[in-house]
Amino acid sequence: MRDFTQGEVRREFDEGFPGVTGTQRITVVGAGLAGLGAAYELVRRGYEVTVLEARNRPGGRAYTLRSPFVDGLFAEAGAMTVTPGCHYTRHYLTEFNLALDQSDLVDTQFGFYTGSRYVGSDASSISEADLGLNDEEKGLGAWDLRDRYVKEFYTELMPDIAQDSWEPSERIRPFDQMTVWDALKGRGASDAAIDLLEPLFNEMTGGELRACSALSWLRLESGSHALGNSQGWAKIKGGTDMLPRAFATRLSGLIHYGKPVVGIEQNETGVRTTYLDGGRPMTILSDRLVLAVPFSAVRRIDLSRAALSAEKDASIRRLRYMSIVRVYLQMRKQFWDGTNIALSTDLPIKWVRDATPHQAGPRKILEAYVTGWRARMLSAMSEEERVQFVLDQIESVLPGARENFEVGTSVAWDTERYNEGGFILPEVGHSDLMPTIRQPEGRIHFAGEHAGYEPNGGAMTFALESAARTVLEIASTEVAA
Known part of the structure; x- marks a missing residue:
């Protein structure tokens, strides 16, 4: 054949x-x-x-959670984004008369929670926090660091890295024999810079920078599926x-x-x-x-x-397959400042975000998106233990979480019987x-x-x-x- x-x-x-x-x-x-x-x-x-x-x-894994939430709230446990490059998905959405909305991952109030303090993603906030960047990195924000260590990297490898029909050329094939961590260190990135960069592509490396192929990562980062190229990102209206x-x-x-x-x-x-x-x-x-x-x-x-x-x-x-745990906490109201918050933390829960930034009503769902070894730790817990653990962690980041918490649930993809993992690593x-x-x-x-x-x-x-x-x-x- x-x-x-x-x-x-x-x-x-x-x-x-x-x-x-x-x-x-x-x-x-x-x-x-x-x-x-x-x-x-x-x-x-x-x-x-x-x-x-x-x-x-x-x-x-195209799975929308609607229970146990109330007031019509829902959250995505798996796939959640339609990019301009999602040709086949867009074809069927049109064929089935399904509408699109702007992705929740666009225009987020993105920042860091590290060392028990908040740090913005801008250059001034990162510089003031003194996180251990090297001399060449000081004065750069998170997205500036991405330009330096990621965008400049894949741009140098054009057009090979972005061929319409994917087949690695001899020029870029060697990057499939090194990890993302090794590739970033080879570009001169400090450990502190890598810590700041990781949440920008965590969803596609699963917290496994020391295992994920640098070639696969660069291929994705150069295209429309990368968070750094999120213009035109959408979600399916209604879930x-x-x-x-x-x-x-x-x-x-x-x-x-x-x-x-x-x-x-x-x-x-x-x-x-x-x-x-x-x-x-x-x-x-x-x-x-x-x-x-x-x-x-x-x-x-x-x-x-x-x-x-x-x-x-x-x-x-x-x-x-990547280890992914997603934990959802329904809150009776928004008790934190800002809109569409997304925080990368140095806590075991790693990433906290508003999972319902555009859904109507006073209630909100906060999500902890956890990958890698942290996800495997949460997977070993019972559902009740997992929700309580995340609630305690979020309370330290967003005081008032415990007081406003109503109900919680989670999906641990490693323990989902007919998946046993998230998407491929x-x-x-x-x-x-x-x-x-x-x-x-x-x-x-x-x-x-x-x-x-x-x-x-x-x-x-x-x-x-x-x-x-x-x-x-x-x-x-x-x-x-």
């Missing part, structure tokens, strides 16, 4: 997959955006599709879950919820998928299968008879792993943000792009037959 390029997938998608029709029976494992996108396009073109979803909801719900409505009756897959086997004629239905093992036969769940969850599926290559098996076992050497991750294996195709053409996860559009690729792969087998 030939490997479709990123450009080919986009062209075929934009033209409506001309000539793509089929009669094969397809099993899709997972009703996240990748599984939903693949099922939706295949059904429209005549394929007989069955979607097996372990949870009782669609969307996977991110509006998108998977729209897909699910159009696939009504084809998605079977509460059906975790426990085994997959294939031979020359088809694929047999074993799943649980109320605790009873059941099987479904199909011509092909789209495996659209994170590799961290795939590791719990019996693939001993799936006839996977050694390279695919190794990639499934090797791929790492592209470690050193990730670019060599990417082709193997997405490569079909016989009658089994692979979709999801981890199986995209980009070296970074966490974007809905990458998941949807991978779905479009699987449609072309499956269609090509009809032609071959």
Whole structure:
């Protein structure tokens, strides 16, 4: 089966997959955006599709929390941003008549809480705080530091670092053999500067600067998915879950919820998928299968008879996912000064922000966004312990939190049974792993943000792009037959 390029997938998608029709029976494992996108396009073109979803909801990590909050408040537990570069996401939002609002991450009142004091992100505040910057860094604000150590870095690597169809050239490939930490230190950044910079790209490195590939990081920082290039950032009006719900409505009756897959086997004629239905093992036969769940969850599926290559098996076992915990505290009112606050702290909770800056009503939701080892610590706590721990921490940053607290909840992605991690962490050497991750294996195709053409996860559009690729792969087998 030939490997479709990123450009080919986009062209075929934009033209409506001309000539793509089929009669094969397809099993899709997972009703996240990748599984939903693949099922939706295949059904429209005549394929007989069955979607097996372990949870009782669609969307996977496109997950909006609406309970236990009141007054119509909600918060995002997973994907939350639509950038100008989110081509596939924007296509479906238009197709499903879903609207966009400005992202909550734009125009934030961003600053730091370090050493029990507040420090603004501007040059004057940082200079006055005397945080340990070296002589060349003194007098620079947080965004000035980003220009110096990040923007100038990827600009020097243009156009290689920003090719439309991602494939690392020999010039930039060496950066895949070093970590973000090593790359920043190599540019002369002090430890204090790195501490100030980390929250500006924490969401895409997961607090793992000493593990994340510098090449993957630079690729992301040079594009529209980087916080430093947030012009035009948006969110889905009404909540991110509006998108998977729209897909699910159009696939009504084809998605079977509460059906975790426990085994997959294939031979020359088809694929047999074993799943649980109320605790009873059941099987479904199909011509092909789209495996659209994170590799961290795939590791719990019996693939001993799936006839996977050694390279695919190794990639499934090797791929790492970021540890992310998101804790939400509903407050009866806004008791802090400022609007749309976002604070990077030196406390274990790390990042605190107003998760409802544009939602109506007096009540607010404060979020602690925690990654890396801190997230693994919170994951080991019970729900009650986690909420109380974060409440105590936020009280020290924003006095009055305890007095105004009403209810709390959290999502620890490491302990989410059918995820076991957030989005992918592209470690050193990730670019060599990417082709193997997405490569079909016989009658089994692979979709999801981890199986995209980009070296970074966490974007809905990458998941949807991978779905479009699987449609072309499956269609090509009809032609071959």
